[in-house]
Amino acid sequence: MKQSFLFISCEEAKHICDKAQYGEASTWEHIKLTIRLAYCRITQKYSKQNEKLTESINKAEVKCLNAEERNKIENQFKEELAKQQQNN
Amino acid sequence: MPNHTIDPNNWVKLYSDYLFNYTITRVNDREIAQDLISETFLAGLKSMANFKGEASERTWLISILKRKIIDYYRKINSNKGKAEVRMGYINSDDDEGDWLEERVADPFDKTAEDSIENSELGDAIYDCLGKLPEKQADVFKMKTILGYDTETICNELDITASNLWVIIHRARTALADCMEENWF
Known part of the structure; x- marks a missing residue:
């Protein structure tokens, strides 16, 4: 089937929806997604779930270590682990 | 019957982010949180013989971390607490005025319930x-x-x-399904 200019596939809609969660979807992509959302239940469900996940992550203010911080902890711990294994 | 095993070689890879998220919500300082995690791993290493296998490694490490966090607060309170108590104006002679209003909780401030719920939500996301x-x-x-x-x-x-984007899509789909099952 010929790809339409305005009407996108469900897969593409999900991809745009993912990008939109990170503010990386263009205005044109937003328009295409909005059109798809008007009639596709699968996209509607995915979009709703995706937004809910983003809201939860923002609400929980989840944090994690960056690579440098993790490496520092790992190196310190490895030294201690090696010492302990030598002693045993 | 014990059914959990212990392997410190994987601790940092498997649990450091989870422990970090747990700690940072309680101490609100990245450096201190990292120190407490390092101390937790070291304490775990030293007391590995006490691991009975009744709880998972992560639960066991969290129980050590909780004690570390309590110790941290005890330490800072013993350094600062006494001086701060004397600075309170509740016993002061000139306490007329707006003191009561100043003690009313700010309705726009985060409540304790919000904080607990958010920290449980964070735990669910990490699960x-x-x-x-x-x-x-x-x-x-x-x-x-x-x-x-x-x-x-x-x-x-x-x-x-x-x-x-393919990886992100798979991760988001799996996470949303998991959260749907366990939280929403």
């Missing part, structure tokens, strides 16, 4: 993140929690942008 394949979890954390841009992640992990 679900722990079920993802390692690469998916790493990419998701870099993109969503650390807020790195697409190019930086692609360079660091040597993947293309389309690979990144």
Whole structure:
């Protein structure tokens, strides 16, 4: 089937929806997604779930270590682990 | 009957982010949180013989971390607490005025219930993140929690942008399903 200019596939809609969660979807992509959302239940469900996940992550203010911080902890711990294994 | 095993070689990889999230919500300082995690791993290493296998490694490490956090607060309170108590104006002679209003909780401030709920929500998210394949979890954390841009992640992990979005899509789908099952 010929790809339409305005009407996108469900897969593409999900991809745009993912990008939109990170503010990386263009205005044109937003328009295409909005059109798809008007009639596709699968996209509607995915979009709703995706937004809910983003809201939860923002609400929980989840944090994690960056690579440098993790490496520092790992190196310190490895030294201690090696010492302990030598002693045993 | 004990059914959990212990392997410190994987602790940092498996639990450091979970412990960090747990700690940072309680001490609100990245440096202190990292120190407490390091101390927790070291204490765990020293007391490995006490691990009975009745709880998971993560639960056991969290119980050590909780004690470390309590010790941390005890330490700072013993240093500062006494001086601060004397600074309170409740016993002061000139306490007329707006003191009562100043003591009323700010309705726009976060309540204790909100904080508890948010920290439980964070734990639930980390439970679900722990079920993802390692690469998916790493990419998701870099993109969503650390807020790195697409190019930086692609360079660091040597993947293309389309690979990144496929990984993000799989991670988000799995996480949303897991959260649907356990939280929403």
